[in-house]
Structure formats: structure tokens, C-alpha cells
Amino acid sequence: MGVTTRKQYRITALAVGMFMAVNLILLRSVILYKEKRVKYHKDHHVDKPVILIWNLPMGMENDYRVDEEECGEEIDCLLTYDQDLVNRSDAVVFHFDSASLNSMPKHRKSEQLYVWWSIEKNHKSNLKEFDNFFNLTMTYRRDSEIYAPYGSTNIILEELRNEKQFDLEELLQKKKKSRKMAAWAVSNCAVHRRMKLAKDMIAAGLDLDTFGQCFDDRDIGDEQNSESFYDTLSEYKFYLSFENGYHCKDYITENFWYNGLRSGAVPIVWGAEKKDIEAVAPKNSFIHVDDFKEVSDLVEYMIQLSVNDADYEKYLQWRKWVAIPQLAEDRFRISNGKKELHSFCKLCQVLHQQKTNAMNGEKKSMVVKSLREWWHTKENKECIFSDMLDFEMPQDGVRDFLMRIPQFRDNL
Incomplete structure (x- = not known):
């Protein structure tokens, strides 16, 4: 083998070695990257409960925080608007202004909590279609399962x-x-x-x-x-x-x-x-x-x-x-x-408790039997009248329903 050939061989070997070293470094980087992604994925999608807001309240996406800094120790959830995460979600929240059976997820996991959320008074929707459908109510009313006031x-x-x-x-x-x-x-x-x-x-x-x-x-x-x-x-x-x-x-x-x-x-x-x-x-x-x-x-x-x-x-x-x-x-x-919890922190707390109960073999059934009865019949008659007097009449079906309520019918 001549001198030139030996030099070319050494150069080629060196190049191959460098190429292999670089690739090894890249491979390790990819592995570490994937490990970090898996860890991130685990931390944010598996280890802590996931709350999915299915529809935007009033069409607006708000930056709600549900972490330990905001909610307190051991209250930490992932809150998302990403509907692709519906099957991973522990709670799915539906805001009243665009909630209808036609717009619901196609499949529902048995352990998922469906939450009816309202930040506004609204007595023009019938709500009959939601009998035995939701697990929790989250509104400004103190008789909600999750009390969600404007302030405190x-x-x-x-x-x-x-x-x-x-x-x-x-x-x-x-x-x-x-x-x-x-x-x-x-x-x-x-x-x-x-x-x-x-x-x-x-x-x-x-x-x-x-x-x-x-x-x-x-x-x-x-x-x-x-x-x-x-x-x-x-x-x-x-x-x-x-x-x-x-x-x-x-x-x-x-x-x-x-x-x-x-x-x-x-x-x-x-x-x-x-x-x-x-x-x-x-x-x-x-x-x-x-x-x-x-x-x-x-x-x-x-x-x-x-x-x-x-x-x-x-x-x-x-x-x-x-x-x-x-x-x-x-x-x-x-x-x-301790600090007073905001509405989504309270929901997160419920989800953590639900997981604890499941680990202990305890299961508590939570069903809102009649959302319509709770939201309409337990409301003050003056409130329903104010909706009618200040705005338009309720939608078809609601007036017929209200006519069956003595406190409404007797004051017409």
C-alpha cells in the first residue's frame, strides 16, 4: 500500500469514525428528547386529572389556571380546550350558551364527569334533553355542586x-x-x-x-x-x-x-x-x-x-x-x-378526591336528575319575570313548562 493510499485510508477511517460519533450523539439526543417528551406527556396527561372545556364560554378562551400555585398544595390539573384530548379527560365542561346534545362528544367514558357550567343567568333554554345527563353543576348559585361565583x-x-x-x-x-x-x-x-x-x-x-x-x-x-x-x-x-x-x-x-x-x-x-x-x-x-x-x-x-x-x-x-x-x-x-378556591380549582379537587375514592374501592354516583327542574323551578319567580319583561319571551317549550309552575302561572 503506497503512502498516498495509506493517508486516504486514514482520512476515510477518520471520517467514518467522526460520522459514527456524530450519529451516536444525535441518536442519544433523540433518545433523551423522546424520554423528555414521554416524561412531559406523562406529567401532563396521565399523572394528574385532565379538565376539558368542550365549548368556549361566550366564544372566548380564558387562561384559567389549575395548578398548585393557584389552587394550593396537591390540587393540580391539566386544563385544556383541545377536544382531541376528550378520551383522556376526567371531566368535560360544557358552557350553557352552546351546549346541546348535537354538539356533544360522540363517545363518553363511564368514569368521566360531565359538568354543566353557567356564568350567566339564562332561563330561556328548555334543558329537558339533559335529564340524567350531567354529573355536576358549576354556576354562580350557592346550591350548585360546585359554587362558581364572580367574586368573593x-x-x-x-x-x-x-x-x-x-x-x-x-x-x-x-x-x-x-x-x-x-x-x-x-x-x-x-x-x-x-x-x-x-x-x-x-x-x-x-x-x-x-x-x-x-x-x-x-x-x-x-x-x-x-x-x-x-x-x-x-x-x-x-x-x-x-x-x-x-x-x-x-x-x-x-x-x-x-x-x-x-x-x-x-x-x-x-x-x-x-x-x-x-x-x-x-x-x-x-x-x-x-x-x-x-x-x-x-x-x-x-x-x-x-x-x-x-x-x-x-x-x-x-x-x-x-x-x-x-x-x-x-x-x-x-x-x-389556606386560600379560597376558584371554581376550576374546586373541580380539580373533586377529581383528585374521585381518584382517591377509586383507589380505595369507593364509588359515588353523581347525577343531575333534572337540570331543568333545578335551574328553572328553584329560581325566584321575579327573576323569570324579569327575563320576560326586559327581553323577549322564552323559547318555544319553555313557556309551556313555566305554565306548569304554580308560582309562575298564578302570577300571570
């Missing part, structure tokens, strides 16, 4: 603590400096009774600043729930927390929790019954329209409070709980540093 006293207190809003006197001085009386933001102009109530309050002498699509689309701050949003509303002494339904059970929305309580403007409540507000809000934290015989009496009371600092400040005493949690009412004290 403890959640607001937690937010205020996180933002270090401890100084009640600073908030009161801000209101004195601004001299602003009342604010109201509304984008649904079809609820005629609350629009008339606001107009009557203005006619009775209330100085009211209006915002929202019903009033030239005027914004409060940069966007809802932003720092500038709360900063603007905190300058007002009162906020009109008027709902789009009358006496609907537990229907207490952001109009009360965030536009009112959270911002520091005392809520003037119309819509939910006083007893429902009292069940979830601090004592002496709001003023209810139903307590006044005439609109003029309500406005007069608001004006008196606006010039009497001591009486007005009584409605904000609950905010001292931000700095001193020990002052809170017993029902709002959470022990051992």
Missing part, C-alpha cells in the same frame, strides 16, 4: 393585600379631594327597569357619572380591572351595582364584587336579593335599593352620607381587614394560610 370577599381581600392597599384613611381622603358622588358603567341597554331606576335617581338629584356602551362607550381607565380602572372608581363614594336581572338567586356579578367592593366605592345594589348579598359580603358594606320605599328616599340618604364622614365610613370599615385579618368576621377567616 376573601378573594378581594387577598388581592388588596397583594397590592398592599392597607391604608383606609388614604382612600377616604382621596374621595374627599375628588368630591365625586356616584358612577355607573353599563353596556347592556336592554334591561329597561334598571335604566329607568338610574334615570329616576338622577331626576331625584343624584350626581351620576356614566360609562360604558350605553353612554357613548366611555371607558373607565385603560381597561376593566386595570390599575387605572380601580384608581378611577375609587374616587367615587358610590357605585350603582345594578344587575341585568331582578331577584335572580345568587346572581351577584362583577358589578358588585369588583366595580363596587374592590374599587372602594360603596355598592348601591339592585338585582340580587338582599339576603343573598348578606350571605357572601361583609356586614354594612353595601346599600340595597329594596330598603327604600321611594327612589327619592334612597338618593336623599346617599346625599346625607356624602356630607357625613362618620356615617359614610361605616360602609368601608371592612377594608380594615386587609391590614388586620383578625378583625374579619369569623365566616371570612381562612385558617392555616
